[in-house]
Amino acid sequence: MNKNIFSENCNLCSYTTIKVGGVAEYFAEPKNIDEFLYLIKWANLNKQRCQVIGAGSNILINNIFIKGLVVCTKKMKSLMIEPYSGIVEAEAGVMLPKLSNSLAKNGLKGGEWAVGIPGTLGGAIYMNAGTGNFSLAKNLISVKVINNKTNQKLEIEKKDINFKYRFSSFQRNDLTIISAKLHFEPNGNLEQIIQTTKNNLKLKTETQPYHQPSFGSVFKNPENNYAAKLIDEMGLKGFKIGGAEISKMHSNFIINTSSASSKDIYELITVIQQKVLQKKGIFLQPEVRMIGFDYPN
Numbered sequence: 001m002n003k004n005i006f007s008e009n010c011n012l013c014s015y016t017t018i019k020v021g022g023v024a025e026y027f028a029e030p031k032n033i034d035e036f037l038y039l040i041k042w043a044n045l046n047k048q049r050c051q052v053i054g055a056g057s058n059i060l061i062n063n064i065f066i067k068g069l070v071v072c073t074k075k076m077k078s079l080m081i082e083p084y085s086g087i088v089e090a091e092a093g094v095m096l097p098k099l100s101n102s103l104a105k106n107g108l109k110g111g112e113w114a115v116g117i118p119g120t121l122g123g124a125i126y127m128n129a130g131t132g133n134f135s136l137a138k139n140l141i142s143v144k145v146i147n148n149k150t151n152q153k154l155e156i157e158k159k160d161i162n163f164k165y166r167f168s169s170f171q172r173n174d175l176t177i178i179s180a181k182l183h184f185e186p187n188g189n190l191e192q193i194i195q196t197t198k199n200n201l202k203l204k205t206e207t208q209p210y211h212q213p214s215f216g217s218v219f220k221n222p223e224n225n226y227a228a229k230l231i232d233e234m235g236l237k238g239f240k241i242g243g244a245e246i247s248k249m250h251s252n253f254i255i256n257t258s259s260a261s262s263k264d265i266y267e268l269i270t271v272i273q274q275k276v277l278q279k280k281g282i283f284l285q286p287e288v289r290m291i292g293f294d295y296p297n
Contacts, residue, residue: 021056
């Protein structure tokens with residue numbers, strides 16, 4: 001394999017937002033779709049498992065040797081915006097804050113909510129990320145993917161993708177997201193959209209531990225309830241295991257206070273689930289993807 005495109009025995013700590021991770025046998029950061037396609041073909045030919053990460057938010061990687069290839073999409077960040085039509089074409093590695101700010105500067109309405117989410121476009125589609133009633137699925141036209149088994153490039157229309165709360169059919173199929181086409185409302189009030197985007201970021205930074213290593217939200221909100229409220233009611237705010245702490249600012253966030261291990265974080269997730277289940281009879285489902293754990297994803 002081309003030595004310039006990948007590295008061996010790569011420590012993944014610096015590629016996750018919670019600053020914890022194992023060592024990848026092979027690791028690559030493709031800069032474009034051709035390189036990405038080459039990597040997936042290489043993994044198939046060499047019978048290596050290929051796992052894709054974006055910004056490394058919403059992901060807990062065990063402190064172990066991760067066999068196979070880990071691909072990080074963050075360098076795939078081509079972004080094209082047509083201000084008059086509202087059509088946006090973006091590669092999987094475009095960061096949501098960058099997308100949100102670019103939409104605002106072009107007077108496109110509908111992406112203001114995404115400014116404080118530390119993920120990539122590909123990750124956001126895969127997880128159906130969102131806040132309140134907003135999610136990217138609403139603005140999606142189509143997604144370009146690679147079929148991991150046949151190495152074919154395909155374009156899938158939104159109607160053929162199953163989206164639910166924090167779920168997309170990409171979590172169950174053999175397709176890897178490489179780019180997407182979206183539509184946002186054009187000709188909006190520029191000043192108003194920019195101000196709303198700024199206000200949304202301000203609200204995030206004031207109510208969430210935005211500048212500390214975390215996943216973002218740890219648990220999905222149960223129906224007609226909030227994970228943070230349930231954790232608060234257990235009196236768990238500020239509870240620590242090793243270097244992992246339930247944020248005092250927002251209890252659906254776990255922060256790495258210094259040198260948390262993946263085991264500390266995993267145990268803290270489990271403690272929260274057990275306490276809420278015992279007292280409230282509700283099982284909190286993690287939003288966080290687990291890599292290298294015996295946890296059903």
